[in-house]
Amino acid sequence: MDLSADFWNNKYKNNKIGWDIGEVSPPLKAYFDQLEDKEVKILIPGGGNSHEAEYVFKSGFKNVFVVDVSQIALENIKKRIPTFPDAQLIFANFFDLEATFDLVIEQTFFCAINPDLRSKYVIKMHSILKPKGKLVGLLFDAILNDHHPPFGGNKNEYLQYFQPYFEIKKMEACYNSYPNRQGMELFVQFLK
Structure with a gap:
């Protein structure tokens, strides 16, 4: 399964971006x-068009970073967002990141990577969080696709991945999707 930069660039070129809801997710x-500390260093991995980054940046959070292939x-x-700092738009593979962050926002990235990389994702996430x-x-x-993103999953599966590395503060059905x-x-x- 080829989920390379070319794969994703073609999705954007051809506007095959069904995951993009066109606004910050509710x-x-x-x-x-409800976040008060505007200095918190935030990463949005596999951010895509990243309406989340736009929302927090325009809300006064200046340490917002997006990484995407x-x-x-x-x-x-x-x-x-012409004023978004170039240095905070990182053209790279998430797994190659060296920086550390206070907060990482998960929004359609975990479901976009090859499921074989899920364990690696958790370990990398743990290492880049302060x-x-x-x-x-x-x-x-939800059960989604087997051979292309988005790949689904369920609570029990996620607990197996994350519990060894994180304190599970919350994992519950979303009421405002x-x-x-x-x-x-x-x-x-999840808390490191």
């Missing part, structure tokens, strides 16, 4: 709205 917006996705962010850092976001609680994702998402909050 559960994440609610989470961001699609140069087109990063250029789309820059076109929408002590007491948080991984917060949404995971699909975007309409076409109602009943299909878990809101998660």
Whole structure:
């Protein structure tokens, strides 16, 4: 299964971006709205067009970083938000990141990578979070596709991956999902 930069760039070129809801996801917006520390260093991996990055940046959070293998996705962010710092739009593979963060936002990245990389994702996530850092976001609680993203999963599977590395603060059915994702998402909050 080829999930390379070319694969993702072609998705953007051909506007085959069904995961992109065109706005900040309601559960994440609610989470961001209660954050008080505007200095927190935030990463959005596999951020794509990253309406989440746009929302937090325009809300006064200046330490927001997006990493993506699609140069087109990063250029789309820059076109929408010309003042977004270039150095915070990282054209790279998430697994090659060296920096550390206080908060990582999960939004359709875990379901986009090859499921064989899920254990590696958890280990990498643990390594890039600062002590007491948080991984917060949404995971699909649904059977989706076997041979192409998005790949689904369920709570029991996720617990097996994350429990050895994180304190599970929250993993529950999402009550405020975007309409076409109602009943299909878990809101998660994991503490390193």
